[in-house]
Amino acid sequence: MKMEDIKKEYPSIPDDIHQMMEAETDKQIKLAEKRSSESAGRVRKASGRTSGSFRKKRWTPWRIAAAVLIGVLATGTVAYAGTRLYQLRLEKQGNYGLDMELVAEETADQEAASTASDPSQASAAETAEAAKGENNEAAGAQEAAETISDQPEAQTDRKVTLPDTLEQTQIVFGYIPEGMEQSSLYQLASSDGRALSVISFLYDEGDPDQVMHLTNVIESETFESAAKAAVYTKLSDGRYDQRAYLFFADQFRVLMLMAKDLSKEDVIRTAAALSLEGTGENIETADFRTWSDEIRDENRMIAYETPSYLDAMATRYASxxxxxxxxxxxxxxxxxxxxxxxxxxxxxxxxxxxxxxxxxxxxxxxxxxxxxxxxxxxxxxxxxxxxxxxxxxxxxxxxxxxxxxxxxxxxxxxxxxxxxxxxxxxxxxxxxxxxxxxxxxxxxxxxxxxxxxxxxxxxxxxxxxxxxxxxxxxxxxxxxxxxxxxxxxxxxxxxxxxxxxxxxxxxxxxxxxxxxxxxxxxxxxxxxxxxxxxxxxxxxxxxxxxxxxxxxxxxxxxx
Amino acid sequence: MHLTYQKLGELILSSENTMYRTAFAILQSKEDAADAIQEAIVKAFSRINSLQEDRFAKTWLMRILMNECFDQRRKRDRTISLDTISEPADSPREEYSELYWAISRLEDDLRIPVILFYVEDYSTRQIAELLEISEGAVRKRLYRARARLKEELTELED
Structure with a gap:
């Protein structure tokens, strides 16, 4: 008997497993298409997320951008009335590393206000009133942001717990580079090979290690956009070597844009013009991938490229x-x-x-x-x-x-x-x-x-x-x-x-x-x-x- | 252009036999193989944007599946013995040759390359990519597997 004979008798897939695969594939396609209106969010298991405890981190800011938000959620589960301050913290590591973190902070007044009120009773009037105050609050909040940025050890409550449901949103491309067209709900493409994709994550801040360690970054800059904070990066290698991150914190979304063979100007213009529109339907947040999930996976990958790992390899050979x-x-x-x-x-x-x-x-x-x-x-x-x-x-x-x-x-x-x-x-x-x-x-x-x-x-x-x-x-x-x-x-x-x-x-x-x-x-x-x-x-x-x-x-x- | 969800679905269904046989080769259990395949399908759809080159889609898919199988094994931390090798549904033992059962008794690092090479017609290079080992290591394992099988089958034939 020859080894090749094994092919004839090795079992083919049983019918019940074939049917399972068909059903699961069909389900995932439908789910993916539904998520596409959320700009291709990724599925995560409904394992139940809990926010971790806050651990302070010392920062030596290389560049800081502050954003002010009058936070009102679109659902009725939780409502904030007051100012929510965000800081996009960027810290350069070495020549090509970039640590990125969006930190949400509340002032003491807003903390007291949010605990005193009954969130479930927040009315539309209060919401509108809070929204009106946005412009007036902006200047004060900017000052507060600068103050906070000078005092990196100032207290913060960094926990943002995702509600069980959120309003479903869809991406709107406010600008499409010449020669490109929208090929799907979250992609742009052109006949000359240029491509751009947008991925969405639910923005949560429960994990104290909420720092994205970017590597191989040869260029980066913040830019103005419809989001509360946005940063552009260019990587040293890879086909999709330009990225932009947009923090739509008020809508609990982070968008990551990846571009191939586009000019920097087009990448930034496209990112700056991206916006999110509510669809009127709700999503179960447990079904979606969070920003914490993405950070954890990305940071784990770069562990293999650290000098400590390669030192360990050298030690291995030496031993x-x-x-x-x-x-x-x-x-x-x-x-x-x-x-x-x-x-x-x-x-x-x-x-x-x-x-x-x-x-x-x-x-x-x-x-x-x-x-x-x-x-x-x-x-x-x-x-x-x-x-x-x-x-x-x-x-x-x-x-x-x-x-x-x-x-x-x-x-x-x-x-x-x-x-x-x-x-x-x-x-x-x-x-x-x-x-x-x-x-x-x-x-x-x-x-x-x-x-x-x-x-x-x-x-x-x-x-x-x-x-x-x-x-x-x-x-x-x-x-x-x-x-x-x-x-x-x-x-x-x-x-x-x-x-x-x-x-x-x-x-x-x-x-x-x-x-x-x-x-x-x-x-x-x-x-x-x-x-x-x-x-x-x-x-x-x-x-x-x-x-x-x-x-x-x-x-x-x-x- | 990225692989579309529809195309991914078509790839999964066209690869169902390969996926099942590979998962079964690793987990030695139909039920466990089904669980791993189902998880792998979910992960493939969630990570579709991580696929850099569409032409590597099948290798990418198989790697997701194999990682899922190994994760399952680690979680369950059990040793597969001859007694626990499940027989294919509705197929009594005597319907399979001694070669089949001898392959089933090989340890993982030999059995998996054997299945991929002789049943699924993967080249040594493709197997090396899937298992993230060198081509030389793949060949070494195939030869060791053949040597082991030859010893065992000789004994059985006697």
Missing amino acids: MPEGKVHQIGESFPMLTSATINGEFTETDALLYRVDQAEVFSDISVLDPAYLSSDKEISDFAREDGTLLPAELHFYSRGDGINCTMEEVYQTSVDTKLLYVTLTLENTGDADMENVLLYGDIRPYLSRNGFDQIDGTSLTEEAATYLNGIAYKGEDLYQGDFDLIRTQFNGHWGPGCPLQYYDFSSIAVGDGTNHIPLIPAGESVTVHLGYLVSDDMLPYIYLDLGSWEYPLQNGIDLRQ
């Missing part, structure tokens, strides 16, 4: 068995997985030896039968067998706070074929079956004691065989966070493996790295092929470890 460097012709043992006496185990009885590393300008030495089916010769070689040139790009990888990922150097390079002859010797007294062969080429660049392997940072202790090299005299290191990655014709690395495994010495081979049998006391020789940038040949090592445990053993192939 592993010290990387060893071997020379051509030198035999060395390396822990290898294999089936021995019917058991799948790991053994150090397999010796590895690179016999030769030859460089060719054409592919005449390759036997196409051993080339991986994923590769096409025409992708890397001409009809006459000579190798095509490649584009080599160098990127400095940032943490999004102190530096961003950016291309620092680009060059067109001649390509060479690195043809490696590797011998594996079974020195044990039992046959080894099902051995898998790994190997990748890596460049080693070093500066200031930090050794870098294709974007991975190491400590000096873990990388004892690296040299300080500047590539062609170019200073490739920028910013405080230097991680260089090279990209060879779109493939990360100084070259790319051809997935070429020539096991003709043992009459097996299907272009894979699987060695079915190495008898006890015998050897297997394999030829491996790599395409390499000509420029990188002086820096190349062959790493025989797996991706999970790189640098277990490196062979110096520098040419």
Whole structure:
């Protein structure tokens, strides 16, 4: 029986689950379309949100904008009569980080007024009266805002509890850039590929960690809009690299606008002209994603890009068995997985030896039968067998706070074929079956004691065989966070493996790295092929470890 | 252009077999697979705007499903033993080959790539993207799985 036979008998989806999927999909489409009038809010589970306790945060404001609101809710569940003050706090972090928070504050008078009154009795007249006072209150509130901004430790009651229901709203695009049209309730598009989407969140302030940590921000500014506060940001990368955040706090909404290939002017004009109109219907707030949800998810993502995480990675490599460097012709043992006496185990009885590393300008030495089916010769070689040139790009990888990922150097390079002859010797007294062969080429660049392997940072202790090299005299290191990655014709690395495994010495081979049998006391020789940038040949090592445990053993192939 | 809700719905329904078999491969329970699929559908619709390239929609969808399956497993914190592997509804054990049951007994990191590769025809590259491991690691696991199955089936045949 073959493995492929399993396909015939593996169960198809049971009818009841098929029906469930149909029903759930249909439900979600209907719900999404309903939410579309809310400008594509996201569903969250009705798990019941409770506001967290307030925790004060010290601020050193880089720029502060204040907004004043006479707050009147559109539903009858809760009503405020009085002034509600908002501050949009923006604090720069490093070069590209931006912390953003909208803080709602009440003065002591309004606090007393709101607790004294019976919210359910708030009348339309009181509401109208409060609204009339908005202009008169604005000046005073502005002064109050400035006062508060000077006193970041002033008391605040930051809790805004979402009511159970809110009036449903829909987006109105007051301005549409030339050549674009509204393609859905919350999207603009054009035939030339420009695109703009708006996402809505319910604005809540229950979580004391209500700070959005934006990263890779290369530009930001506040702007006037129909919302109580608005900020524009431009990111360093990504297709939708322009964002605008609009805080319609009085309607308990935050809108996030994402734009692709629009001018900054058009992004800001479109955002500034966005407004929300009530539809007269109500929504259940439990069904919708809140601003707290978005902050929590976004902040969790950037944890992977912090220096502390990458330091931990460096420590991880340092704590592993010290990387060893071997020379051509030198035999060395390396822990290898294999089936021995019917058991799948790991053994150090397999010796590895690179016999030769030859460089060719054409592919005449390759036997196409051993080339991986994923590769096409025409992708890397001409009809006459000579190798095509490649584009080599160098990127400095940032943490999004102190530096961003950016291309620092680009060059067109001649390509060479690195043809490696590797011998594996079974020195044990039992046959080894099902051995898998790994190997990748890596460049080693070093500066200031930090050794870098294709974007991975190491400590000096873990990388004892690296040299300080500047590539062609170019200073490739920028910013405080230097991680260089090279990209060879779109493939990360100084070259790319051809997935070429020539096991003709043992009459097996299907272009894979699987060695079915190495008898006890015998050897297997394999030829491996790599395409390499000509420029990188002086820096190349062959790493025989797996991706999970790189640098277990490196062979110096520098040419 | 973003994937529309309608298109997402069509993608989900056209992928239903893949979704079910993958969820079942991870959770080893029809009921649990159903729960995970339902949650994954909800999350996919709520996160539709996180899909950067429509051409990766299926991989994106499958990753949501797999994360949901793993989350479920972690919450329930249980070990699947042979005794608890549920049989497909209305299908007694003898209707399935020893190969099927041997695959069912593989541990996760071997069983899941096997199902994706041999049943769902995913390439090693696609599996690597889904599981967020290297292609080399995928191949290693497939070979280990084959080696294990070959041992077990040899014993059974005897």
